[in-house]
Amino acid sequence: MAKKIPLQPEDFELETNTVWAFPNRGKWATHDAKYRGNWSPYIPRNVILRYSVEGDTVLDQFVGGGTTAVEAKLTNRNFIGIDINPDALKITKSKLDFECEFNTSIDIMQGDARSLSTIADGSIDLICTHPPYADIIHYSENIDGDLSLMPMKEYLFEIGKVAEECYRVLKKDKFCAILMGDTRKKGMVQPLAFETMRIFEMAGFKTKEIIIKEQHNCKATGYWKTNSIKFNFLLLAHEYLFVFRK
Numbered sequence: 387m388a389k390k391i392p393l394q395p396e397d398f399e400l401e402t403n404t405v406w407a408f409p410n411r412g413k414w415a416t417h418d419a420k421y422r423g424n425w426s427p428y429i430p431r432n433v434i435l436r437y438s439v440e441g442d443t444v445l446d447q448f449v450g451g452g453t454t455a456v457e458a459k460l461t462n463r464n465f466i467g468i469d470i471n472p473d474a475l476k477i478t479k480s481k482l483d484f485e486c487e488f489n490t491s492i493d494i495m496q497g498d499a500r501s502l503s504t505i506a507d508g509s510i511d512l513i514c515t516h517p518p519y520a521d522i523i524h525y526s527e528n529i530d531g532d533l534s535l536m537p538m539k540e541y542l543f544e545i546g547k548v549a550e551e552c553y554r555v556l557k558k559d560k561f562c563a564i565l566m567g568d569t570r571k572k573g574m575v576q577p578l579a580f581e582t583m584r585i586f587e588m589a590g591f592k593t594k595e596i597i598i599k600e601q602h603n604c605k606a607t608g609y610w611k612t613n614s615i616k617f618n619f620l621l622l623a624h625e626y627l628f629v630f631r632k
């Protein structure tokens with residue numbers, strides 16, 4: 387008989403240092419790896435439990451396939467989820483379609499992370515989000531404002547607007563956690579993550595933590611392994627989780 391999928395993770399422990407690795411990405415409630423580039427549910431769970439309390443309001447303005455939304459529901463937080471792509475919102479809503487012991491308020495809506503016009507100043511307790519990494523993965527073909535269609539220079543300019551909106555909607559002394567990865571061009575690393583960190587600092591945030599998140603889905607075999615040796619570059623196998631405080 388197939389094992390029943392649990393609603394909550396079994397044997398969950400909070401991360402305690404600055405290197406996070408989740409070789410088993412996490413399979414509880416409605417989570418799966420189908421939404422391209424979605425994050426392991428262990429990441430929002432750690433962020434939510436460490437930087438908010440029950441009844442708080444959590445925002446993910448790049449909600450994608452809804453991983454953060456599901457974790458907010460399971461940890462008794464109110465939640466606002468936004469994405470520019472209506473297809474993502476449909477997936478998020480379907481992921482939230484399960485019963486649990488909490489009765490939280492959950493709003494899922496279409497919008498643009500650069501202009502969160504429906505959210506009042508200083509109204510959010512925690513931002514826990516995972517934007518596209520410039521144009522590494524395209525999340526739509528031609529949606530106007532989709533950051534995943536923008537090359538690095540344009541992307542970083544637009545991320546400045548995202549950072550300013552994060553700062554505006556967050557309550558004072560509260561936290562904003564962002565996962566970001568780097569990219570490579572003509573063999574040279576493009577430090578998208580550190581550039582993003584500086585942009586958030588310029589928007590007014592203080593950097594509380596820089597966490598290295600190991601990537602476990604990298605293709606360290608075949609084509610990429612051969613090329614990394616032939617052209618003498620290292621395969622990028624980590625991302626950064628920045629935790630900022632307002």
Ligand SMILES: C[S@@+](CC[C@H](N)C(=O)[O-])C[C@H]1O[C@@H](n2cnc3c(N)ncnc32)[C@H](O)[C@@H]1O
Nearest residue numbers: 424425448450451453470498499516525532533
């Ligand atoms: C990396 S994915 C998020 C994945 C999510 N953490 C999950 O686990 O499913 C990034 C998302 O940002 C969305 N996006 C791109 N540009 C946006 C914008 N300007 N405002 C809001 N969402 C945007 C994309 O449609 C995509 O769903």
